[in-house]
Amino acid sequence: MAGSYNLSEEQLMIRAMARDMAKDKLAPRAAEIDAKGEFPWDIVQFYRENQILGMPFPVEYGGQGAGALSCNLMIEEFAAACSNSAHALADHWLGCHPLEIACSEEQKKMIFPLLNKKLVAFSLTEPEAGSDVGNIQTRAVLKGDNYILNGRKCFCTNANVADYVVIFAKTDPSVGTRGLSAFFVDTKSPGFR
Numbered sequence: 001m002a003g004s005y006n007l008s009e010e011q012l013m014i015r016a017m018a019r020d021m022a023k024d025k026l027a028p029r030a031a032e033i034d035a036k037g038e039f040p041w042d043i044v045q046f047y048r049e050n051q052i053l054g055m056p057f058p059v060e061y062g063g064q065g066a067g068a069l070s071c072n073l074m075i076e077e078f079a080a081a082c083s084n085s086a087h088a089l090a091d092h093w094l095g096c097h098p099l100e101i102a103c104s105e106e107q108k109k110m111i112f113p114l115l116n117k118k119l120v121a122f123s124l125t126e127p128e129a130g131s132d133v134g135n136i137q138t139r140a141v142l143k144g145d146n147y148i149l150n151g152r153k154c155f156c157t158n159a160n161v162a163d164y165v166v167i168f169a170k171t172d173p174s175v176g177t178r179g180l181s182a183f184f185v186d187t188k189s190p191g192f193r
């Protein structure tokens, strides 16, 4: 099929389903979302109800187990209809990805079921650390059983609406990027703003 690039049956099905969702749900709201500059909570609710927030997570942790390509096909369709709605979703998935890579089994079982309903943001960039990630200034210092994070981030999509943020901070500044860690932070934590 033209434009299908050897996609599997499942990937073609996901793309077709995403195209229908985009046409029916996202496109009719796009102009209004742009004009009002409001976060599209109704679209997030639609994502929740259709298990879309959990698309990339493995099935054993409550997700849909869709691969990266399927998720990208979905984002491509959604973005063509409403860039804001697609971006909110893509950045939720982006925030979930480090958790998939680095969490223990116990943490995954605890965290992923939450993320079918709650929103995550991904916070790496700082005013002086965009491409140059090694220059991150945010520090995380262990005090007793807790890490205390101090720093200032920017360009964090979903930051003002997310329930959790994956924040990159330096735990050991003497070893450059090897001294960076990612923290799963509840946005209701004291001092978070």
Ligand SMILES: Cc1cc2nc3c(=O)[nH]c(=O)nc-3n(C[C@H](O)[C@H](O)[C@H](O)COP(=O)(O)OP(=O)(O)OC[C@H]3O[C@@H](n4cnc5c(N)ncnc54)[C@H](O)[C@@H]3O)c2cc1C
Pocket (backbone or CB within 6 Å): 091, 121, 122, 123, 124, 125, 127, 129, 130, 131, 132, 154, 155, 156, 157, 158
């Ligand atoms: C809409 C939007 C949403 C975003 N959402 C998030 C988010 O959710 N979370 C998050 O953490 N960040 C987010 N970002 C930040 C984004 O990831 C950064 O903008 C990106 O990392 C680049 O950083 P910078 O803007 O500081 O540019 P810089 O790093 O200052 O780069 C400026 C230019 O210089 C070039 N350049 C940099 N270094 C080199 C080099 N060594 N050699 C040659 N060229 C170089 C770059 O390619 C670029 O063209 C978002 C940005 C935008 C615009």
